[in-house]
Amino acid sequence: METNETGEADRGPAHEHRSRDQRDYVLRTVEERGVRLVRLWFTDVLGRHKSVAISPAELETVLDEGLQFDGSAIDGFSRVQESDVLARPDPSTFELLPWADPAEPSGTIFCNITNLDGTSFEGDPRQVLRRNVDRARRAGFEMFCAPEVEFFYFADAGLQPTPLDRASYFDLTTSDVASDLRKQTLHMLEALSIPVEYSFHEDGPSQHEIDLQYTDALTMADSVMTLRLAVKKIAMDRGVYATFMPKPLNGVQGSGMHTHLSLFRDGKNAFHDPEAADGLSSTARSFIAGLLRHAREITAVTNQLVNSYKRINEGYEAPRYVSWARNNRSALVRVPIPKFGKIESTRIEYRALDPACNPYLAFSVLLAAGLRGIEEELPLPAEAAVNLYDLSREEQRDLGVASLPHNLNEALDEMEASELVRHALGDHIFEWFLRNKRAEWNEYQRQVTTFELETYLPNW
Amino acid sequence: MEPLLVFPNPPPPELAQCLDLNGWSWKAVADAEAAMAEEPDGGWAGAIVVADTDTEGAFALCRRLRKVEMPLQPLLLLVGGGQLDSLDLRDDLFDDFCLGPLRPAELQARIKHLFSRSGREVRPEMVGYGPLALNLETYQAAIDGQPLDLTYMEYELLKFLAAHPGKVFTRETLLSRVWGYDYYGGARTVDVHIRRLRAKLGEEHAGLIHTVRSVGYRFGQSRWGG
Numbered sequence: 001m002e003t004n005e006t007g008e009a010d011r012g013p014a015h016e017h018r019s020r021d022q023r024d025y026v027l028r029t030v031e032e033r034g035v036r037l038v039r040l041w042f043t044d045v046l047g048r049h050k051s052v053a054i055s056p057a058e059l060e061t062v063l064d065e066g067l068q069f070d071g072s073a074i075d076g077f078s079r080v081q082e083s084d085v086l087a088r089p090d091p092s093t094f095e096l097l098p099w100a101d102p103a104e105p106s107g108t109i110f111c112n113i114t115n116l117d118g119t120s121f122e123g124d125p126r127q128v129l130r131r132n133v134d135r136a137r138r139a140g141f142e143m144f145c146a147p148e149v150e151f152f153y154f155a156d157a158g159l160q161p162t163p164l165d166r167a168s169y170f171d172l173t174t175s176d177v178a179s180d181l182r183k184q185t186l187h188m189l190e191a192l193s194i195p196v197e198y199s200f201h202e203d204g205p206s207q208h209e210i211d212l213q214y215t216d217a218l219t220m221a222d223s224v225m226t227l228r229l230a231v232k233k234i235a236m237d238r239g240v241y242a243t244f245m246p247k248p249l250n251g252v253q254g255s256g257m258h259t260h261l262s263l264f265r266d267g268k269n270a271f272h273d274p275e276a277a278d279g280l281s282s283t284a285r286s287f288i289a290g291l292l293r294h295a296r297e298i299t300a301v302t303n304q305l306v307n308s309y310k311r312i313n314e315g316y317e318a319p320r321y322v323s324w325a326r327n328n329r330s331a332l333v334r335v336p337i338p339k340f341g342k343i344e345s346t347r348i349e350y351r352a353l354d355p356a357c358n359p360y361l362a363f364s365v366l367l368a369a370g371l372r373g374i375e376e377e378l379p380l381p382a383e384a385a386v387n388l389y390d391l392s393r394e395e396q397r398d399l400g401v402a403s404l405p406h407n408l409n410e411a412l413d414e415m416e417a418s419e420l421v422r423h424a425l426g427d428h429i430f431e432w433f434l435r436n437k438r439a440e441w442n443e444y445q446r447q448v449t450t451f452e453l454e455t456y457l458p459n460w
Numbered sequence: 461m462e463p464l465l466v467f468p469n470p471p472p473p474e475l476a477q478c479l480d481l482n483g484w485s486w487k488a489v490a491d492a493e494a495a496m497a498e499e500p501d502g503g504w505a506g507a508i509v510v511a512d513t514d515t516e517g518a519f520a521l522c523r524r525l526r527k528v529e530m531p532l533q534p535l536l537l538l539v540g541g542g543q544l545d546s547l548d549l550r551d552d553l554f555d556d557f558c559l560g561p562l563r564p565a566e567l568q569a570r571i572k573h574l575f576s577r578s579g580r581e582v583r584p585e586m587v588g589y590g591p592l593a594l595n596l597e598t599y600q601a602a603i604d605g606q607p608l609d610l611t612y613m614e615y616e617l618l619k620f621l622a623a624h625p626g627k628v629f630t631r632e633t634l635l636s637r638v639w640g641y642d643y644y645g646g647a648r649t650v651d652v653h654i655r656r657l658r659a660k661l662g663e664e665h666a667g668l669i670h671t672v673r674s675v676g677y678r679f680g681q682s683r684w685g686g
Contacts, residue, residue: 021612022612025612029599142646213652264646
């Protein structure tokens with residue numbers, strides 16, 4: 001028995017009281033602030049944001065009973081028999097939407113999706129992460145995540161991406177546009193309870209990076225969903241298109257989502273060991289070893305698009321080899337050295353993720369792989385000392401360094417054979433994801449690309 | 461609003477949590493002497509006496525509170541199931557009683573009922589500190605008259621801190637008093653929420669919440685002027 005399936009474990013009267021108080025908080029705030037519309041948010045299996053708007057008059061019933069809807073229209077929600085599901089709002093996530101028209105305030109609330117009988121719906125990614133977080137808690141661990149989300153601004157949503165630095169000759173100068181966008185975005189994120197650690201340019205005015213301050217995995221997955229929406233929305237309001245596509249431009253580095261992970265046990269950083277020469281606990285070493293062992297299996301989830309592999313194959317800041325290192329940015333897992341006296345910030349950084357992933361599923365498989373390493377007390381392989389980007393195939397083979405999958409197809413083969421990923425995602429999502437992604441790969445395989453036309457048409 | 465007297469000191473954690481969650485201000489005392497010494501200027505708002513462990517001490521305290529010219533009321537007694545006999549002939553020592561194990565909803569209902577009968581409304585409606593105001597009835601917070609958009613837990617944390625200005629709390633205390641059992645993330649969750657609250661208070665007011673190095677957090681000025 002994993003846990004009570006809805007995740008609403010019976011935590012006694014204090015818990016009941018808390019739920020009631022949270023519900024009252026939402027209802028009262030909606031009333032006091034004159035909220036006109038409440039958006040119920042959830043996520044499909046591919047990680048796309050879904051929203052249903054209800055009126056304040058419906059809110060009380062929806063908080064108590066959930067909102068029934070036909071799931072068959074949502075990717076990954078369809079089933080053979082019953083297609084109706086319930087969206088049950090999680091009142092702890094209620095926020096006022098900072099970009100709503102002040103004359104018509106809107107609220108948002110993340111939902112858990114359940115079956116009509118109240119059991120957790122197996123197609124809901126948020127429930128998948130809850131289940132994995134609960135597993136970790138039973139082993140005594142809490143996982144914290146801090147992603148660094150990269151994305152591009154383009155002049156429009158057209159199929160020829162035009163970076164802002166090339167669109168500079170009209171309107172404002174590009175640096176004005178970019179800094180205005182950045183300021184607005186940070187302001188909105190803070191208003192949505194998503195504090196930002198840093199925000200800076202990557203390569204030019206067109207690529208940006210926002211580093212989020214760490215929080216627990218479930219809240220962070222919600223935050224990534226909100227961030228993607230906020231960045232796109234604020235850009236759109238200024239006539240600019242924001243994209244989290246992993247590799248939109250040839251010859252320019254792609255967008256990643258390097259994610260810092262740490263485990264805490266009893267309020268203490270479980271990755272730190274003052275006795276160890278390098279400060280890394282055996283828990284940390286086994287966690288990294290678990291990530292490395294299962295890295296190829298989880299890549300389809302952390303990098304789910306055909307396009308994701310264009311970023312990985314090109315290198316730059318993206319890892320290509322299954323390896324770890326302290327200060328070697330070509331490694332898959334990097335162990336940043338904590339600042340002197342800041343042992344609580346001991347953490348590891350997983351560098352394969354890209355921002356087009358489903359954060360609920362991606363954090364789930366990372367956590368599952370790391371925990372498996374801890375359970376099996378896996379030893380940590382040797383650190384990658386050389387810059388792996390420069391390796392030839394022979395050197396790579398001699399060093400025994402595996403590559404990450406080269407394309408989505410290879411990643412799906414690895415995933416399909418993985419008992420770990422099946423267990424972490426549950427049968428329903430595991431099987432649907434494979435079917436959906438195989439179809440995407442097959443469709444892609446049939447496309448004649450610009451590369452082929454340019455290379456072959458003149459010569460053959 | 462003057463605090464409720466609570467016995468013993470420390471009280472059972474589930475009682476403390478229930479009182480906090482419902483926004484009662486309270487103070488625990490170890491015995492009658494402490495109850496006299498620490499009595500607030502306006503007198504205790506009422507008392508909740510837990511009798512199931514130190515029964516002798518509990519009744520001694522009740523006697524001191526009630527056998528005086530101005531008996532303290534209302535007084536709610538919490539007793540274990542096996543202690544009903546001990547209530548015989550002591551009807552004058554309490555106004556109502558509650559049987560353990562404690563059920564927060566029942567306790568809350570009984571306190572409210574007792575206060576409505578005695579014609580006193582102790583539920584504090586407003587908590588204020590400098591530019592900050594919280595209306596506990598409507599769950600709304602404002603700074604400089606501008607409404608703050610808070611999540612439920614941010615509101616609860618701010619409410620707790622603002623109700624105890626000048627006092628330093630460890631992360632563990634905040635976790636058990638504000639979150640209770642229902643949270644993800646352990647003690648680090650407190651840091652996360654403090655950061656979010658500071659961001660929402662804005663640069664000008666973020667300093668209302670002080671980090672006390674290697675201890676925890678304090679809201680507002682220290683009692684010792686630090």
